[in-house]
Amino acid sequence: MKCLLAVIGSMAFAGLATTSADASEWGCEVLLCAASSNPSWRGVASCHPPMEKLISAMKKPGFSWPTCPEGGAGSPGYERYAECPTGWTPTDGDDQHSMSARGQSRCMRAVNQCKGGQRFFGDSHDGERETTTDGVTRVFSQTNSCSFTEYKARPLRSDPYYFDIKDEQTSQSSRFWFSLDR
Template identity: 45%
Template sequence: MRLRAISACVILEVVLSAATLHAPVAASEWGCEVLFCASSSKPSWRGVSACHPPMKRLIAAMNKPGFDWPACPEAGTSRPGHERYAACPEGYRVGRRKDGDSLTQEGDLCVKTVSICQDKAHGFYNSDRQRSCIQTISISRPLRLEPYYFDIENDTSGQTERHWFELNR
């Protein structure tokens, strides 16, 4: 069984409220609660009161040694993906900050090459002059507001839909 994208906040509230009325939640049930809540988008899980207990439990568990993301086998998902950085603005490409003698692991910059020479009306420049006109500028790559995601297959369309979420306290 694949999880269908749920946009109806009321259905989510009912499902989670029923699940939390029972005795301690099994790991797979908790994983499914987390998945339901994380995939809630309008409003996000923060706007669904029934999502607060499972998501706060998740956030607290993430800080403990040996944390393993709760799975939801019924939906075919386990741990979510994580992308710290958003896409670079148009015209920029991903670059990396030089950290001592090596480059950082993640592309944490957005870079582009520009010509800084304004006066092109005076004819041709020699190659040294042209090279001195070219500079690479960089800006810090924007961080995602919602860096975690689940890819969930939609039973109706067969398409995979990406659901972004955040876990800040």
């Protein structure tokens, strides 16, 4: 009886080891496919099975990213928003009083159209907002009608996930962006 329990126990352990090895292999496949950039993983036929498996697994409760210890990468990072255009800075809302949990989903910049130090007061724009046809919201200064702050939606990243992979020879990390859109 003890012998039978030992055999069953070792079989169960062997099954766990295989599962762990399979998970590591899958994690390394995901890492290699995610790091593929030209073409992306969608353009590499052998990447479809591991990435489709990942996308399906993400929908299940208790999901955790498959890892690749050999590749030095765990779970990926995620940044939904791209950088704001030059001259714009990330912000939470459409004015200094508007805070939200959108994760700096807007871009803003200050605009001063006053010429030669000239300032106009009491203009009909005082404290008003207007939205341009391209979706930029202008909030006019309450004390100076020729200066205003502009806000617009922050661009979304086409590839919001990333892995940072360290080159062991140079000790430099490279960031590889990817998307899980099919």
